[in-house]
Amino acid sequence: xxxxxxxxxTLSLSPGERATLSCRASQSVSRSYLAxxxxxxxxxxxxxxxxxxxxxxxxxxxxxxxxxxxxFTLTISRLEPEDFAVYYCQQYDSSPYTFGQGxxxxxx
Amino acid sequence: EVQLVESGGGLVKPGGSLRxxxxxxxxxxxxxWMSWVRQAPGKGLEWVGRIRxxxxxxxxxxxxxxxxxxxxxxxxxxxxxxxxxxxxKTEDTAVFYxxxxxxxxxxxxxxxxxxxxxx
Numbered sequence: 001x002x003x004x005x006x007x008x009x010t011l012s013l014s015p016g017e018r019a020t021l022s023c024r025a026s027q028s029v030s031r032s033y034l035a036x037x038x039x040x041x042x043x044x045x046x047x048x049x050x051x052x053x054x055x056x057x058x059x060x061x062x063x064x065x066x067x068x069x070x071x072f073t074l075t076i077s078r079l080e081p082e083d084f085a086v087y088y089c090q091q092y093d094s095s096p097y098t099f100g101q102g103x104x105x106x107x108x
Numbered sequence: 109e110v111q112l113v114e115s116g117g118g119l120v121k122p123g124g125s126l127r128x129x130x131x132x133x134x135x136x137x138x139x140x141w142m143s144w145v146r147q148a149p150g151k152g153l154e155w156v157g158r159i160r161x162x163x164x165x166x167x168x169x170x171x172x173x174x175x176x177x178x179x180x181x182x183x184x185x186x187x188x189x190x191x192x193x194x195x196x197k198t199e200d201t202a203v204f205y206x207x208x209x210x211x212x213x214x215x216x217x218x219x220x221x222x223x224x225x226x227x
Contacts, residue, residue, distance in 0.1 A: 001172075035215055037153075044205060045153065050214030057213060088153055092209065095169045097143065099153040 002027055002091050006100035012108040019076040021103045023089035028069045033093035036065055036074045039102075040085045048087075049074065081107075110134040112206050112218030119224045124196050128221055130189040130206030138162065138184040141209065144191050145217075146202040156180075156204070159189070196225045 003026040013019055023034070032052035037045035047056040049065035052072055062077040076083055084107050089100040116128040130142070141164070144156040157170035159180045168180040179192040189206050203220040210216070 039153075044217050044219050047215050047217070050209075054214065090153070090155075090215075092215075095158065096171045097155045097158070099145075099155065102152045 001096055002029065002094060002098055004089055004091060004098055004100035006087075006089060006103045008103060009101075010104045010106060012106050013079055014108045015079050015081055017079050019074075019079055019083070019105060021074040021076075021087055021105075023067075023072040023074070023100050025070045025072070025091060029072075029091045029093045031093060032068050033091060034065075034067070034072050035090045035092065036063075037088045037090065038083075038085045039088065045088065076105075079105075110208065110210070110213070110216040112208065112216060114204060114206055114218045114221040117204065117221030117223045119226065120196050121227055122196060122198060122225055124225075125192070125194045126196065126223060128191040128193070128204055128223070130191075130218055132187045132189065132206075132208070135208070135210065137182075137187040142180075142182065142189045143207045143209075144178075144180060144189075145205045145207055146200075147205070147220075148199070148202045151202075154202075156191070193223070196223075198225050201225045 005024045007022045034052045036049040039045045048063050053065045064075050066073050086102045086104050088102050111133045114130045143158040146154050157180050159168040177195050181190045201224050203222050205220045207217045
């Protein structure tokens with residue numbers, strides 16, 4: 001099973017700042033089958049990035065994904081108030097399709 | 109547009125059973141591999157299992173914690189995915205989501221259905 005470890009657990013930033021979220025895999029995620037989600041309370045997860053770097057439909061270009069192998073990054077270039085939420089990564093390269101434990105992005 | 113609508117959740121006593129449904133539209137359901145994901149209150153996302161399309165064998169894989177109690181099935185004539193949950197435990201209390209992947213648009217999710225296991 002591929003274990004995904006997200007860091008930091010909590011990230012405190014101000015609107016307008018840049019956010020960098022990390023997702024590290026216990027073994028290589030081949031074919032870059034990695035996704036990033038945003039989740040707000042009471043809502044279903046919202047897909048941001050798939051294939052490590054492909055932005056989902058309707059996602060603003062301030063969100064970008066990068067990485068390969070075991071190290072992946074979600075970058076939010078300039079935080080908007082609506083970006084404060086919990087973020088999860090997921091690998092879908094091999095079963096079981098595992099999720100990271102999440103990073104909470106909070107307003108400083 | 110892909111739409112996934114889950115139903116069947118509710119309050120169940122420990123030891124009971126429940127069958128969740130997910131009706132799909134906006135894509136060719138029979139060709140799709142489908143998955144279930146759950147989220148316990150205040151916790152993270154947990155992948156439950158997946159089922160392949162019939163052309164790819166139609167078999168299912170499960171996460172270790174649910175193997176033997178959960179069964180995923182599909183009815184392609186009804187564009188519907190199912191999750192049968194037996195021997196329910198209090199720790200199964202969660203929102204259950206059905207999901208599917210497309211190489212052109214990524215992962216799509218339903219809005220979820222809440223299962224509460226309590227005496």
